[in-house]
Amino acid sequence: MAEIGVIGSGSWGTALALVLNKNGHHVTIWSYLKEEADEIGEKRENPSKLPGVHIPEEIEITTDLQGSVEGKDVVVLAVPSMATRATAKKMCPYVKEEQILVNVAKGIEEGTLKTLSEQIEEEIPQANVAVLSGPSHAEEVSRELPTTVVVGAETEETAIYLQKIFMNDVFRVYTSPDIKGIELGGSLKNVIALAAGVADGLGYGDNTKAALITRGIAEITRLGIKMGGKLESFTGLTGIGDLIVTCASKHSRNRKAGVLIGEGMTMEEAMAEVKMVVEGVYSAKAARELAEKYEVSMPIVEKVNQVLFEGKPAKDAVSELMMRDGRSEYSNLPWD
Numbered sequence: 001m002a003e004i005g006v007i008g009s010g011s012w013g014t015a016l017a018l019v020l021n022k023n024g025h026h027v028t029i030w031s032y033l034k035e036e037a038d039e040i041g042e043k044r045e046n047p048s049k050l051p052g053v054h055i056p057e058e059i060e061i062t063t064d065l066q067g068s069v070e071g072k073d074v075v076v077l078a079v080p081s082m083a084t085r086a087t088a089k090k091m092c093p094y095v096k097e098e099q100i101l102v103n104v105a106k107g108i109e110e111g112t113l114k115t116l117s118e119q120i121e122e123e124i125p126q127a128n129v130a131v132l133s134g135p136s137h138a139e140e141v142s143r144e145l146p147t148t149v150v151v152g153a154e155t156e157e158t159a160i161y162l163q164k165i166f167m168n169d170v171f172r173v174y175t176s177p178d179i180k181g182i183e184l185g186g187s188l189k190n191v192i193a194l195a196a197g198v199a200d201g202l203g204y205g206d207n208t209k210a211a212l213i214t215r216g217i218a219e220i221t222r223l224g225i226k227m228g229g230k231l232e233s234f235t236g237l238t239g240i241g242d243l244i245v246t247c248a249s250k251h252s253r254n255r256k257a258g259v260l261i262g263e264g265m266t267m268e269e270a271m272a273e274v275k276m277v278v279e280g281v282y283s284a285k286a287a288r289e290l291a292e293k294y295e296v297s298m299p300i301v302e303k304v305n306q307v308l309f310e311g312k313p314a315k316d317a318v319s320e321l322m323m324r325d326g327r328s329e330y331s332n333l334p335w336d
């Protein structure tokens, strides 16, 4: 049995706390909001984030960050990406040398273009930072529906340790050394999911969705490989796997926000309506900046930016994507 701190009481932190509790570990969830901690503690449920899911008494809920980090065998970071750096900074004094921190949020920092593990390493240099990602909606994980994810770590030893900590009969965990590829797949898919939602909101069909998923993973892979990620991560659970679930699922926050935008809402109105964190909106600008920096063509990412931030009508964005110059599907494939 391990002592585990989960930093973040949103739907994903809570769902992972349930997995870890089922596996026999002692889990403490840290909540940023006192009202959220009080409500979970009293009702043994997170009604706004995971309605109807019982949170057993053994799981402690607290707003004491020090107590949730100090002395823990593993600390899981599950706060929204825009709060990751600030939260890591606050955690730093309580983290011992080589303590294992697992980031499970998905995002890229605007401006610095750093992944979340890079930000955590900058703020907590003494930590051993790993990541966990894959096609895994909290609503399904918390109901014990079979799910697969990948843990990425600096050493095989850490990855296998974490695999044993998280894995059970309904939560299968693979290991990988490709932290960069895992993080890029998880963050960039959210931007494509917004586009898939927009297509649904415009009333387009399955053909359009399949096109966005396939051309979307081509964009993600082109950039990801140039940035040092491995092809296998983009063709695996943390790439195409996560993109499929996000673009197709009724649980997806990014897809939902896209649907509302496709139906005519502004980005701000859509985010307010979804109520939960819509990471693709925060990663979209960073994705566009990365495409420029690494000189990679990412037309879907570009159109998402124009719709979100420059007032381009969604229908025009789709037409413009369709009417780009004709080209070969894969420009690296020779004809002879």
Ligand SMILES: NC(=O)C1=CN([C@@H]2O[C@H](COP(=O)(O)OP(=O)(O)OC[C@H]3O[C@@H](n4cnc5c(N)ncnc54)[C@H](O)[C@@H]3O)[C@@H](O)[C@H]2O)C=CC1
Residues within 6 Å of the ligand: 008, 009, 010, 011, 012, 013, 031, 032, 033, 036, 049, 078, 079, 080, 081, 083, 087, 104, 105, 106, 107, 136, 137, 138, 139, 275, 276, 277, 279
């Ligand atoms: N919900 C899901 O199914 C999955 C979510 N993720 C990722 O996990 C991360 C967290 O997402 P969710 O749990 O879904 O979010 P959520 O929308 O369910 O909850 C957000 C939580 O963040 C907390 N919070 C708000 N401002 C904060 C701040 N400044 N500092 C620290 N905490 C703050 C709130 O208390 C709230 O509990 C995101 O990056 C998301 O992409 C990854 C896989 C699955």
Ligand SMILES: O=C(CO)COP(=O)(O)O
Residues within 6 Å of the ligand: 106, 134, 135, 136, 137, 190, 193, 242, 245, 246, 251, 252, 253, 254, 255
């Ligand atoms: O990353 C996630 C699922 O793997 C959560 O993001 P969405 O809710 O937009 O799908």
